[in-house]
Amino acid sequence: MAVYILSNRKIVRHKGEKTDSFSNDEYSIPNFRIAKCDFDTYQEPTAAAKKKKDYTNRNILNYKLFSEPEKQGYQDVLDVLQSEKGIRKSALTANNLGGTQRMFYELYKNMSSTKERSDVLIFIHGYAYDFDDELKAIIDLKKLFIDNPASPVEHILFVSWPASSSIVPLTYFDDKASSINSGSSLMRLFYFYTQFLKDIFSNRDLAPCNQRIHLMAHSMGNRVLQSMLYSLKKENILRVIDQVLLLNADVTYKVFEDSEDSFIKLPLLANRISIYLNRKDTILGISQFTKNILTPRLGKNGPSDIEKLKDIVSIIDCTLVEDDILNSLKYEIGNHWGYLSSSMVQKDIFQNLHDIDRNLITGRLKNSENIFTIIP
Incomplete structure (x- = not known):
């Protein structure tokens, strides 16, 4: 089981923290950064904890941003996978992989290690979510789609885009603009994925995992999807x-x-x-x-x-x-x-x-x- 955050939110270093975080600001950057959620140490918060002013960011759900890749492309992923299979020697390990390289590597390893259903759900949220709202939504989605035996989903890719934190009607137009920018970033991510498939599965030693990937968009998240499709x-x-x-x-x-x-x-x-x-x-x-x-x-x-x-x-x-x-x-x-x-x-x-x-x-x-x- 794995849950990833794919976000084009601004990266900040909050006061008193030693690691980078995603910002609640309503501001988008050109590219997605990727983080992995830590559910191993997750504990359901009490009602009192939720009322505290510090119930934000990692106090809601812990996550770790992946480093940026040392170089573009997926040759390093291929080298690591072949090395792990004993096909060729390489000094590289999974720790050398960053960004989409690390995420695609982990998903491929997990999805190909079982004959059971191990589907991926890509989820695009809607209007009026700040990042703290998104973290709460991720917890709900995990309960609904991963913890539920009626669901075939084992992994979630949560597309975090900087929607407004207010439901004031005028912010709707800000969200429309942000969704368009985010769709362009998502389009680049789609091309990264297709490039990964071409680079990895052109090698006969690595077989497709034969699992399924689904995409779900709610409300204005469909406008993010629409913007991506315009660009493709x-x-x-x-x-x-x-x-x-x-x-x-x-x-x-x-x-x-x-x-x-x-x-x-x-x-x-x-x-x-x-x-x-x-x-x-x-x-x-x-x-x-x-x-x-x-x-x-x-x-x-x-x-x-x-x-x-x-x-x-x-x-x-x-x-x-x-x-x-x-x-x-x-x-x-x-x-x-x-x-x-x-x-x-x-x-x-x-x-x-x-x-x-x-x-x-x-x-x-x-x-x-x-x-x-x-x-x-």
Whole structure:
């Protein structure tokens, strides 16, 4: 099990600390830095601890930033892997690897060491998260997807981008700009990954691990994904993702049209795409009528036209679901966090991640060839 943070937040040294940390500032840097979360020493905080002013940063969850790589590319990773297999001698060890080299090396080692499901989930969060909020979200995601035996996920890559810490409406536009910048950084990370695959698996001594990688984006995290897709050239896209789950997506309902040149590229990247929407989503309703010039949102209204993609893209209507896990006023009125608040939505997501045929997933009513409703 491993949880990594991929962040383009500013790096700072907090007072009294000896190591670098990610900043809560609403400021993005051009490239992602990578950190690994330490759950070996994690202890669930008490209610009193959570109220303290010092319940921030590593007091929430400890993590360690990877060093920057000594040189670009993945030849060093190949040398280390071959040395470990006794194929060739090398003075390099895993400790010489930094950044994406270290993360890809560790994931490959862990995922190829078992015949059981050892899937990776890439998660992109939404609007109004500071870094402390992200650390709390990482803990929740680990409980939901790694600790839960119903889930095939064993590793999480949490994409941390500097959203505003305030829910004041004007900060929404700051988050839109930040999501665009973060999408460009994510695009570079995607190219690093495809380069890793080419460099490592061009060698016959190293076999693919045959595990699955999934991508999940919630709310405005879909705009980060959209920005990445804008930047990707179709001829450079490899199908390296199994499932893409678009949760309550705060992007225009036209993103799958050719003219948008963004989500239309997802079928080149993934085997299956699922759009989870809620027609009572109050948050997306506010987004539509106050910030997006009356443009319907994908996560509330569904896509405008996916006739050409109906074999790959499914629409899952969550309007009727019950918030039986988290049922505070925020969740009941917002109808925006079904993946956290509803066991019915979670059950549907787990079946999706297990690659069950969409027509055989239980708890659904089939409306048409690719449109389903989750029913109580």
